[in-house]
Structures are given as structure tokens and as C-alpha cells.
Amino acid sequence: MRLLERMRKEWFMIGIVLAIAGAKLAPSIGVNGGPLKPEITVSYIAVATIFFNSGLSLNTEELTSALVHIKLHLFIQIFTLAFFPAAVWLFLQLLSITPINEWLLKGLQTVGCMPPPVSSAVILTKAVGGNEAAAIFNSAFGSFLGIVVTPLLLLLFLGSSSSVPFTSIFSQLFMTVVVPLIIGQIVRRYIKDWLERKQPPFGAVSSSVLLMIIYTTFCDTFSNPSIDLDKFSLLLVLFIICSIQLSFMLLTFIFSTRNPNAEDRVCRPRVPLSNIRPLAHLPSGADPPGKCVGANNKVLDGVKAEGSETDEANSITKEAGVPQPCIYV
Numbered sequence: 001m002r003l004l005e006r007m008r009k010e011w012f013m014i015g016i017v018l019a020i021a022g023a024k025l026a027p028s029i030g031v032n033g034g035p036l037k038p039e040i041t042v043s044y045i046a047v048a049t050i051f052f053n054s055g056l057s058l059n060t061e062e063l064t065s066a067l068v069h070i071k072l073h074l075f076i077q078i079f080t081l082a083f084f085p086a087a088v089w090l091f092l093q094l095l096s097i098t099p100i101n102e103w104l105l106k107g108l109q110t111v112g113c114m115p116p117p118v119s120s121a122v123i124l125t126k127a128v129g130g131n132e133a134a135a136i137f138n139s140a141f142g143s144f145l146g147i148v149v150t151p152l153l154l155l156l157f158l159g160s161s162s163s164v165p166f167t168s169i170f171s172q173l174f175m176t177v178v179v180p181l182i183i184g185q186i187v188r189r190y191i192k193d194w195l196e197r198k199q200p201p202f203g204a205v206s207s208s209v210l211l212m213i214i215y216t217t218f219c220d221t222f223s224n225p226s227i228d229l230d231k232f233s234l235l236l237v238l239f240i241i242c243s244i245q246l247s248f249m250l251l252t253f254i255f256s257t258r259n260p261n262a263e264d265r266v267c268r269p270r271v272p273l274s275n276i277r278p279l280a281h282l283p284s285g286a287d288p289p290g291k292c293v294g295a296n297n298k299v300l301d302g303v304k305a306e307g308s309e310t311d312e313a314n315s316i317t318k319e320a321g322v323p324q325p326c327i328y329v
Contacts, residue, residue, distance in 0.1 A: 012127070015211045023218035030219030038216035043172070046209050048180040050119045053209075054126075054136055055184020056195070057202040063185070066133035075255070076138045080116050081149050084248065088112035089157045095240070101233040106158060108237065113153035115146025118177060119213060123206045140177045144170065 007014060023030060030036050089112070092105050118139050125135035147169050154160060188195065 012207050012211070015207075016214060019211050019215040020218050023215050024222050027219040027221075027223035030216035031223045032220060034219070036216060038219075042213050042216050044176055046213055047119050047176040049209050050122060050206050051136070051177050052180035052184040053202050053206050054122055054132065055181040056188050057200075058133055058136075058185075058188075060185055060188075062133040063136070066131065066137050069134060072131075072134055073138060073141070076116070076134075077142055077145065079252065080142060081113075081145065081153070085109075085113045085153050085157065087248075088244070091244070098236075099233075100236055104233055104237045108240070109157055110154065113150050113157065115142040115150060118143050118173075119206075120210055123203075123210050126203055126206065136181065140173070140181075143173050143177070 028034055030038055032039050036042075088109060092109055095105055096102075116139050121139045122132060122135045126132045147166055
């Protein structure tokens with residue numbers, strides 16, 4: 001029973017394994033030009049579905065407030081399109097003296113110069129409870145920026161240049177990212193009450209679409225007969241990719257938690273979350289609405305715990321000498 005619950009919780013990771021295995025067994029189904037027609041269903045319909053889904057699930061206030069986070073956007077774009085490519089290039093200079101296949105190393109550098117992924121970045125951010133609105137903006141903005149920046153990075157690090165169909169890429173991104181997001185926001189205005197009442201599984205829908213994208217991507221990979229790589233290089237590159245991913249995730253986590261501002265923190269409450277309610281009608285002289293009082297009596301933006309059960313819990317912790325926590329969500 002516990003195994004089934006664990007599998008139900010980790011269904012997306014299991015789905016990734018099954019999608020890759022299915023692509024290995026029958027790559028002709030999801031290859032370009034195959035029965036699934038991924039050049040249409042994935043490149044346009046799947047990506048548009050993800051952003052329509054995001055536009056439908058997000059409040060307009062969240063999207064508009066995400067636009068003014070200038071420091072956050074600068075950090076993400078500089079980290080993605082400047083720091084990361086340079087760090088990968090330095091790392092690959094060390095790997096160039098090893099017997100790893102040269103084209104695999106060039107492939108790593110090419111991937112390192114790419115803008116943030118459009119679909120997976122949004123879905124994975126939503127899955128871990130991150131700022132989905134900021135992820136949408138930076139995915140879209142980074143993709144548009146990458147049309148110009150990525151070729152320049154490839155020219156700098158690999159010494160190769162190519163022509164970029166700027167108009168077609170720009171129009172595809174606009175039609176599959178911006179337009180579906182706007183349509184989702186418009187539809188949300190008319191069915192907002194129904195969405196809040198029913199709470200459809202937006203995350204599960206987007207994750208399922210992402211599994212389709214992963215499947216068709218690996219179908220293209222496994223159907224390519226010209227791939228001839230030794231297992232040592234392939235396994236070593238797989239280990240390198242995982243190491244780079246974990247290292248930079250840790251690095252970004254360290255950077256993102258250095259901000260000492262109270263409004264950027266989430267304080268863990270010592271009372272049940274069910275007892276945390278927003279302030280409604282306050283008596284004269286009480287704390288202003290939408291405030292939270294921390295252990296040092298400092299008023300912070302957020303919500304305040306109130307009610308008989310919460311007051312009782314707070315009095316118990318006071319008698320026990322436990323500092324009162326800030327409750328901020």
C-alpha cells in the first residue's frame with residue numbers, strides 16, 4: 001500500500017522512464033513525419049496547451065506583479081545566458097584532454113548556450129511550488145533573447161556560425177507562448193468562479209503534455225541511425241550532465257537564499273495551518289489588515305493567526321517559553 005502511494009506521488013518520474021522506454025521500443029511512432037506528427041502536435045499544439053493552461057490557472061495579479069521583479073529577471077537571464085555558458089566552457093576545457101568523444105563535448109557546449117526551456121521550466125517550477133508567473137515571463141523572454149544571444153555564444157565558444165530564421169522563430173514563439181497565455185487569461189475572467197470551485201488539475205495536465213514532448217524527443221534520438229558512440233563516453237557524459245545540473249541547482253539555491261528581507265522568507269508556523277485565517281473585521285487599534293506579527297513584534301506583510309484554537313496554541317507556547325513564530329504565506 002505504501003509502495004502504491006509512493007508511485008502515485010512520483011507518477012511523473014515514472015512517466016519519464018516509461019516515455020523513454022516506449023521511445024526506445026517504437027521510435028517510429030513519435031518521430032517527425034510519424035503517426036503522431038510531432039512537428040505539429042508537439043511544436044505547436046503541446047507547447048500552446050501548456051501556456052494556455054498556465055494562463056487559465058494564474059491570477060492576472062500574479063502575472064502583472066511578476067513583471068516588476070527586475071532583479072529576479074536579471075539574475076535568471078545573466079545566469080542562463082552568460083554565467084552558465086562560460087562555466088560550461090571552462091569545465092569542457094578540462095574534459096578535452098580526456099578520451100571523451102569530441103562531438104559530445106561540443107553538444108554539451110551547445111546545450112549550455114541555449115536559452116531557458118519554454119515548457120519544462122514552467123511545469124517543473126509549478127511542480128515544486130515556485131513562482132510560476134516569473135518562470136513564464138523568463139522562459140518567454142529568454143527564448144526571444146536567445147534568438148540573438150545563442151548564435152553569438154556559439155560563435156564565441158565553438159567558432160561556428162549559422163543563419164538564424166529570426167522571423168519564423170519569433171512568430172512561432174509568439175503564437176505558441178504569448179497568444180495562448182493571453183487567451184487563457186481572457187477565458188479565466190469568464191469562468192473564474194468555476195475554476196476556484198472545481199480546482200481542475202492544471203499541474204497534472206501540463207505534466208502529461210510534457211511527457212509527450214519527452215517521448216517524441218527520444219523517438220527522434222533513437223531513430224537516428226548515424227549515432228555511433230562508445231558506451232564509456234555516453235555514460236560519462238550522462239554523469240557529467242547530472243553533476244552539472246545538481247551543482248548549479250545548489251549554486252542557485254545558495255544565491256536565492258542570501259536575501260535577508262523578511263518579505264522573501266517563509267516562516268514555518270507552530271500552529272496548524274487550518275487555524276491561519278486572514279484578518280476580516282478588526283477592532284479599533286488592532287493591527288492593519290494583511291499583517292503578521294513576528295517574534296520580535298515586528299509587523300510583516302502576510303496573514304495573521306487568529307481564533308480561539310490559535311490563541312490557545314499561542315498561549316501554550318508562551319507559557320512554555322517558546323518564541324512566537326512569524327506566520328507568513
